[in-house]
Amino acid sequence: MKNDVSRRKFITTTLGTAMGASGIAVVARIANRYGLIPPDHSGIFGIGETLTYASQRILTSFHSQAREFDRSQVSEIPIVNGNPPQNETYERLLRGRFSDWRLTIDGLVARPSSFSLADLKSYPTSTQITQLACEEGWSFIGEWTGVALSHVLNSVGVLPQAKYVVYLSLDEEWWDSLDMPEAWHPQTLLTYGMNGRDLTVDHGAPLRLRLPRQLGYKSVKYVHRITFTDNIKKFGSGFGSVSPDLGYSWYAGI
Amino acid sequence: MSTSDPAYVGDLVVPREKVSDFPRHSLTVRVTHWITALSFGGLFVSGVAILLSHPRLYWGETGNVATPSLIDLPFPFILANQNGWGRYLHFLSAWIVVLSGVVYVVSGLVTRHFRKNLLPAKADLSWKSFFERSRSEAVPTYNVLQRVTYLAVVFGLFPFVIWTGLAMSPALVSVVPALVTVFGGHQSARTLHFLVAAVLVLFVLVHLAMVCIAGFWRCVRPMITGYAAARKEHA
Numbered sequence: 143m144k145n146d147v148s149r150r151k152f153i154t155t156t157l158g159t160a161m162g163a164s165g166i167a168v169v170a171r172i173a174n175r176y177g178l179i180p181p182d183h184s185g186i187f188g189i190g191e192t193l194t195y196a197s198q199r200i201l202t203s204f205h206s207q208a209r210e211f212d213r214s215q216v217s218e219i220p221i222v223n224g225n226p227p228q229n230e231t232y233e234r235l236l237r238g239r240f241s242d243w244r245l246t247i248d249g250l251v252a253r254p255s256s257f258s259l260a261d262l263k264s265y266p267t268s269t270q271i272t273q274l275a276c277e278e279g280w281s282f283i284g285e286w287t288g289v290a291l292s293h294v295l296n297s298v299g300v301l302p303q304a305k306y307v308v309y310l311s312l313d314e315e316w317w318d319s320l321d322m323p324e325a326w327h328p329q330t331l332l333t334y335g336m337n338g339r340d341l342t343v344d345h346g347a348p349l350r351l352r353l354p355r356q357l358g359y360k361s362v363k364y365v366h367r368i369t370f371t372d373n374i375k376k377f378g379s380g381f382g383s384v385s386p387d388l389g390y391s392w393y394a395g396i
Numbered sequence: 397m398s399t400s401d402p403a404y405v406g407d408l409v410v411p412r413e414k415v416s417d418f419p420r421h422s423l424t425v426r427v428t429h430w431i432t433a434l435s436f437g438g439l440f441v442s443g444v445a446i447l448l449s450h451p452r453l454y455w456g457e458t459g460n461v462a463t464p465s466l467i468d469l470p471f472p473f474i475l476a477n478q479n480g481w482g483r484y485l486h487f488l489s490a491w492i493v494v495l496s497g498v499v500y501v502v503s504g505l506v507t508r509h510f511r512k513n514l515l516p517a518k519a520d521l522s523w524k525s526f527f528e529r530s531r532s533e534a535v536p537t538y539n540v541l542q543r544v545t546y547l548a549v550v551f552g553l554f555p556f557v558i559w560t561g562l563a564m565s566p567a568l569v570s571v572v573p574a575l576v577t578v579f580g581g582h583q584s585a586r587t588l589h590f591l592v593a594a595v596l597v598l599f600v601l602v603h604l605a606m607v608c609i610a611g612f613w614r615c616v617r618p619m620i621t622g623y624a625a626a627r628k629e630h631a
Contacts (some may be wrong), residue, residue, distance in 0.1 A: 187484035191487070198567045200569075202567050210568060215457065219462035221462060273457065273566075273582060275582060278450040281582055282460055283457065299498065356566060390483065394482075
């Protein structure tokens with residue numbers, strides 16, 4: 143009788159473990175299929191990150207927009223964080239007032255292209271007055287002008303297998319990436335103007351990617367190349383941006 | 397233990413203590429208590445790490461070094477670029493505390509734990525009974541002050557600290573703007589999050605002090621084993 147009990151216990155434990163493990167595997171597979179797993183999902187912190195990212199991807203939609211403010215609420219002093227790129231390429235482009243600057247778009251697109259600043263300015267203009275919130279805790283409100291990333295996505299013909307938009311800065315150590323829902327979102331802008339003037343060097347001239355539904359560090363300055371990929375592991379350490387290498391999460395919708 | 401011991405019944409050996417012990421905390425209460433305690437430690441450490449990168453609090457929508465602050469926290473130093481792991485740990489701990497909190501609240505409603513053990517009896521709701529020891533001498537129960545405090549922590553402070561935390565999320569606020577607009581802005585939510593967290597820390601400190609005063613093992617043992625020793629008359 144004693145044997146029976148332990149055998150039954152053994153069988154139920156084994157079955158339970160197997161079902162639990164395969165259950166987790168199935169959930170993980172479905173979550174991955176629907177783009178609910180962030181690139182920095184590994185390790186103990188990856189559990190919290192995945193729960194945050196997955197739940198917010200389910201909750202947020204194309205229609206949920208970051209709050210926009212009245213022009214009277216624009217901060218008098220827009221805070222500057224970080225320094226302009228310290229390299230010869232950037233200094234040369236700056237001396238030429240960015241007339242030689244190009245935005246290169248490649249990867250999984252039908253028509254790899256490059257755009258001058260004048261090209262981007264000739265596209266339909268989008269303006270937003272939104273809050274830039276830094277992960278440190280401070281924030282300011284600014285007015286940004288540019289072209290919706292979705293407009294550029296349409297003009298280069300993004301291939302359906304593209305899963306991430308990687309954007310690289312002239313500040314060579316800086317790059318980041320977005321998932322496709324964020325890339326298509328109407329408030330995700332390639333900005334060249336701020337507070338009614340051209341973007342200043344401090345704020346990312348000539349081009350800053352602005353996405354108000356995430357913290358400030360995702361709004362990378364000095365963007366000069368955008369590439370589309372189905373495999374984010376090929377870039378850097380494979381975590382989707384330099385931020386996880388520095389200890390910050392890839393997804394910053396918090 | 398000898399065979400003349402009253403707890404010795406035939407060949408069934410019952411430890412002497414067990415006879416006078418009686419159930420105090422359910423398994424759910426014990427497990428969620430310790431998970432919450434551990435996660436709260438994680439939230440506290442990571443919260444301080446995040447705060448140390450910018451220990452200024454503001455009111456309203458925006459706030460930064462160029463605007464006046466509401467509270468300047470007197471930290472002797474700031475800790476730049478340490479808030480990355482702080483954030484990872486904060487959100488991991490927050491998820492654990494929220495999930496175990498849901499288990500605790502649902503089970504507390506189903507098993508009528510709140511009604512039986514935490515909701516003060518109507519007759520006890522007087523200022524005098526507030527500070528009295530629990531009436532039953534043999535069976536330790538919570539007094540009115542404890543009951544009201546625990547209920548306030550579970551149904552007041554925790555929901556509020558979660559809400560003000562979510563109000564700082566630019567993604568969630570894009571779905572439900574009222575999360576933050578009711579507080580008057582992003583920075584107000586951040587300040588309130590800090591203040592509620594400070595009250596929770598104060599609660600933990602007082603809670604620990606009371607445990608020590610009432611007898612550390614007398615209070616901690618039931619929260620681990622589930623059983624409390626009866627107050628023995630003959631002891």
